[in-house]
């Protein structure tokens with residue numbers, strides 16, 4: 277069966293393109309495989325400089341100027357790359373205390389981050405402090421479950437964005453953690469927290485059905501998993517309670533994973549969940565390969581982690 | 582098109598990666614100013630002070646409480662014409678030792694890396710009693726000032742004073758703390774309800790820096806403010 281589909285591929289591929297009314301860029305029938313690279317960070321916490329040589333745990337690791345070199349090399353290899361951050365950009369070194377997050381946003385903009393979600397520590401100078409730094413950010417802020425309509429952040433944050441790379445639609449939406457009890461009310465003011473599972477269910481439906489996305493990514497600051505309280509909403513809970521999400525990029529719990537987790541959604545399909553620790557020590561890299569429709573094998577998508 | 586394959590991994594940001602000079606030159610002026618400030622000598626520590634040295638009160642804790650009392654009261658008094666009666670902080674909030682030698686701005690960032698601010702809460706005598714009970718149960722060297730608390734050998738309160746006087750049930754006391762504790766941190770639940778609360782919008786770390794600038798050599802001591810009689 278596999279052999280058969282493989283042989284049919286070249287002719288049928290062209291037929292499909294003409295019939296299906298694919299987007300302009302997809303009309304290049306010679307392109308058999310497309311590769312989308314997703315790069316990600318989380319909980320960088322103002323770690324602009326690398327750790328010093330005397331640091332007990334992370335000596336000489338991290339540093340924005342080194343991450344920039346790596347990101348550029350990956351982009352040169354594959355221009356169809358998105359760079360995303362899962363929140364807690366702020367707080368952790370005096371760079372934040374002194375400059376309020378200005379340098380963090382400037383460097384992320386220069387590195388061409390495409391989008392970030394908002395972590396609890398991004399409210400550490402209050403919602404006004406976050407708002408004040410927005411002119412330094414040229415990337416998008418995505419959060420679907422924080423309702424900012426009664427705050428200064430109104431209209432500055434979108435629930436999701438659809439990026440188009442090589443004719444493929446990549447839908448990215450953001451989710452934030454419950455702020456009450458974690459952040460002072462004076463800091464987050466009238467920011468309303470909405471149920472992440474309900475919102476994620478809506479988002480994935482909109483991105484799949486209305487926006488017709490080829491790839492759906494959730495940028496989450498919910499935390500990977502709470503072992504003492506496993507029912508508390510987390511990335512693993514989110515993965516199994518929803519459908520149509522391909523990748524959850526997490527943060528908050530500063531979880532170092534030996535490799536990305538392959539979880540199952542509520543339809544039994546695979547969802548990749550990843551988080552890369554904290555402080556800019558690691559960069560996550562997920563490559564998605566797309567083939568023309570009838571090149572698809574009976575096994576579906578293979579995952580190599 | 583259909584998704585056929587996913588490959589995922591993480592890449593360590595190691596020192597084998599070249600430093601991007603464009604990025605580094607953007608960072609450089611920020612870094613220079615920061616390092617200058619961090620290295621500014623503010624005061625001097627004749628000894629090394631750790632929160633582990635002492636049973637129910639420590640020299641570093643007494644220093645922190647004194648800083649909040651003095652620097653906090655300066656602002657509180659200007660705004661309200663009232664005075665702080667007592668200070669309560671948390672032992673866990675002291676995040677680093679103060680090493681013997683020069684005290685710099687960086688010292689203040691090490692001891693107090695968080696953005697917590699001073700809050701003054703107006704509490705009735707009854708709630709001050711609850712606070713004393715809390716302290717007797719906690720058996721920890723939570724930094725205090727303006728409070729004298731003596732426990733017997735069973736950790737029962739034998740004497741509890743505010744400003745050297747017994748607590749009067751209906752009197753209003755002004756207790757300075759930080760916003761973390763005021764909001765229920767370390768299970769300190771006696772701050773609410775209260776008569777009123779004053780947010781000084783004054784970070785503990787800034788109070789430390791202001792205090793160190795005024796004091797040539799710090800000299801905190803363990804004393805008898807919170808003790809247990811054997």
Ligand SMILES: [Zn+2]
Pocket residue numbers: 319321364395397528529530
């Ligand atoms: Zn974090």
